[in-house]
Amino acid sequence: xxxxxxxxxxxxxxxxxxxxxxxxxxxxxxxxxxxxxxxxxxxxxxxxxxxxxxxxxxxxxxxxxxxxxxxxxxxxxxxxxxxxxxxxxxxxxxxxxxxxxxxxxxxxxxxxxxxxxxxxxxxxxxxxxxxxxxxxxxxxxxxxxxxxxxxxxxxxxxxxxxxxxxxxxxxxxxxxxxxxxxxxxxx
Numbered sequence: 001x002x003x004x005x006x007x008x009x010x011x012x013x014x015x016x017x018x019x020x021x022x023x024x025x026x027x028x029x030x031x032x033x034x035x036x037x038x039x040x041x042x043x044x045x046x047x048x049x050x051x052x053x054x055x056x057x058x059x060x061x062x063x064x065x066x067x068x069x070x071x072x073x074x075x076x077x078x079x080x081x082x083x084x085x086x087x088x089x090x091x092x093x094x095x096x097x098x099x100x101x102x103x104x105x106x107x108x109x110x111x112x113x114x115x116x117x118x119x120x121x122x123x124x125x126x127x128x129x130x131x132x133x134x135x136x137x138x139x140x141x142x143x144x145x146x147x148x149x150x151x152x153x154x155x156x157x158x159x160x161x162x163x164x165x166x167x168x169x170x171x172x173x174x175x176x177x178x179x180x181x182x183x184x185x186x187x
Contacts, residue, residue: 031043061153062144071143071158073167078179079148082122085115095115095159095166102169123148141165 012050030110057167068075074093076125081089100116111117129147139160 025100040058062131062133063180066134068131068143070136070165071131071134071141074167075129075143075145078167081115082119082148083126085113085119087114090115090118090152092164093167094162095168098167122148125151 075133077089078093081087081093094102099114102117106112106114106117109117125148127147129145129150131143134141134143134154141158141160142155144160145156146153154171155173157168157172158166160163160166
């Protein structure tokens with residue numbers, strides 16, 4: 001009797017297993033409309049919100065209006081001095097205020113070598129720095145800079161000291177980002 005029960009259970013299991021195996025069902029009146037339908041959940045995604053403060057939004061790139069004929073030599077000299085780690089050359093192209101700030105930062109961090117210190121932060125990928133779209137107003141200029149640690153065109157401020165243009169290291173764009181709170185509104 002026990003053998004009959006085992007054989008019966010085994011037969012049921014084998015039948016259930018083979019009945020579950022099979023090819024795709026034939027298209028008939030019941031499943032034909034859905035047989036080749038695309039999953040609508042993945043194709044109908046909602047467009048990104050433009051007013052979402054968390055969403056990534058890339059600013060459109062501004063067209064080049066000029067090749068910064070006044071500021072380009074300053075940026076080129078600055079980049080070359082960083083690459084060569086030439087402290088004297090760096091001091092000739094940066095403003096007195098920027099030099100004082102860097103010197104104070106170097107003392108705090110117990111570092112030596114001005115050009116080497118700047119290169120840690122500004123050399124980035126090593127791509128040459130270039131400038132464009134300079135706007136000069138008296139002894140102050142703003143030009144967009146790209147290269148070194150800046151992959152995108154970023155505006156920087158330059159000033160004229162003793163008749164020579166100097167790099168200040170200040171950027172109106174970077175200052176506005178650092179002064180915003182987490183809510184996206186200025187302080």
